[in-house]
Amino acid sequence: MPISPENAIQAADAANVISEFVAHEQVRSLTDLRSALFKLSDSARNQSLESNLGSTSVVVLCASAVLYTAETVMSIVAELVETTQHGTIVLVLCGGIGHSTQLMHDALAQHPEYCRISSQVHGQPEARILEVISEQFFHLGAEKNTQAPAEGIAPSQRLTILVEDTSTNCALNAINTRKVLDTYGCTSPASIVVAQDPTMCRRTVAAFERVYADKMDDAPLLASWPTFIPIVAPKDCAPSEQTSDLASCLRYDVDGWNGSRNNGLWSMDRFMSLLIGEIPRMRDDENGYGPRGKGSITHVEIPMEVEKAWETLCDLLGQSGR
Missing domain, CATH: 3.40.50.620 (HUPs)
Structure with missing residues (x-):
């Protein structure tokens, strides 16, 4: 089923919420x-x-x-x-x-x-x-x-x-x-x-x-x-370019970056996979890395906004997370 412009916007918004959270930019x-x-x-x-x-x-x-x-x-x-x-x-x-x-x-x-x-x-x-x-x-x-x-x-x-x-x-x-x-x-x-x-x-x-x-x-x-926060935006796709691949409908939109620098980033598929995979790892439950799980990290409080963004992105990508 072709990805609608609304789907691409939802995916970009959700990905950006997760990206900002996992980057945790303090410097x-x-x-x-x-x-x-x-x-x-x-x-x-x-x-x-x-x-x-x-x-x-x-x-x-x-x-x-x-x-x-x-x-x-x-x-x-x-x-x-x-x-x-x-x-x-x-x-x-x-x-x-x-x-x-x-x-x-x-x-x-x-x-x-x-x-x-x-x-x-x-x-x-x-x-x-x-x-x-x-x-x-x-x-x-x-x-x-x-x-x-x-x-x-x-x-x-x-x-x-x-x-x-x-x-x-x-x-x-x-x-x-x-x-x-x-x-x-x-x-x-x-x-x-x-x-x-x-x-x-x-x-x-x-x-x-x-x-x-x-x-x-x-x-x-x-x-x-993190040195930067990866931001994505929907591509401006013509009707003839309709696709069922959500990642192909997104592009990097890091402030001040040009195309050559974007070439040094992950493929969009890999970036989406990294975001989807990161939230379960940070959860403090039996499957996560927190004290109740593997115990390799301290407790991380994951805001509801981030959890909802993760669910949205998983749904749009057709994934359950890893």
């Missing part, structure tokens, strides 16, 4: 990042950043096939380092070899600039791809030691880049990142900004909350940095 600009990283916890508020070991601030960049996220994070972190006179910034490049790794390699091969390192990183974990991008295109160097130095991260070092290349999902992103940070003596970071694919940024932050829950009052301040 958008350099100013936001600076505030999120250097806002001291209550227990450290009366101590200077220079003298407080807990002032170590962490950005975790989780690998994604949408390379725009990595580009944004690396460029803004580089600018932050140049304009920050105090505190220690740690950038963790995060990602092993998982079910989406080939998609990242494919995106790299198709990128107008990064394609030239495609053969160099062939078969490598996602974090190692990020490492090469950071070095060759942003002139940022990762820590080369196979073992952490006994003194840990030097307080005088404005930026330290660490690589976590074994995690294969959001839960392990958090678990293994903490292990890497602990190894380097960063056992109580003051803040952690999580940069992740916008379709799963909220869930990844909830995974970090779960991993650091034992710190209680000394837990790091966490913030979500």
Whole structure:
């Protein structure tokens, strides 16, 4: 049955509600990042950043096939380092070899600039791809030691880049990142900004909350940095272009983006699938990842508006969710 213009509008509206929720954008600009990283916890508020070991601030960049996220994070972190006179910034490049790794390699091969390192990183974990991008295109160097130095991260070092290349999902992103940070003596970071694919940024932050829950009052301040929120809109289709494929009736409509940048996003079918799959994962029930389910994330309150949008999108796509 052909998709009506009303169906396409309903689908776009529902997808955008879900997209905004799962992205959970708390950091958008350099100013936001600076505030999120250097806002001291209550227990450290009366101590200077220079003298407080807990002032170590962490950005975790989780690998994604949408390379725009990595580009944004690396460029803004580089600018932050140049304009920050105090505190220690740690950038963790995060990602092993998982079910989406080939998609990242494919995106790299198709990128107008990064394609030239495609053969160099062939078969490598996602974090190692990020490492090469950071070095060759942003002139940022990762820590080369196979073992952490006994003194840990030097307080005088404005930026330290660490690589976590074994995690294969959001839960392990958090678990293994903490292990890497602990190894380097960063056992109580003051803040952690999580940069992740916008379709799963909220869930990844909830995974970090779960991993650091034992710190209680000394837990790091966490913030979500999806780098953008994917927005879609109905296509203007002529009557002769009628189709029963809903995804083909939608287009990306991210503010300020052009066609070439849109080419670096997911196929519309995959984006719809990611949105449909994300809400069940975040539910706190026996099938979800919350405390009542797998227990890999903290409780996430899903607004009724989002649940209704999810049901609408499932119905329009003819799916029950996964």
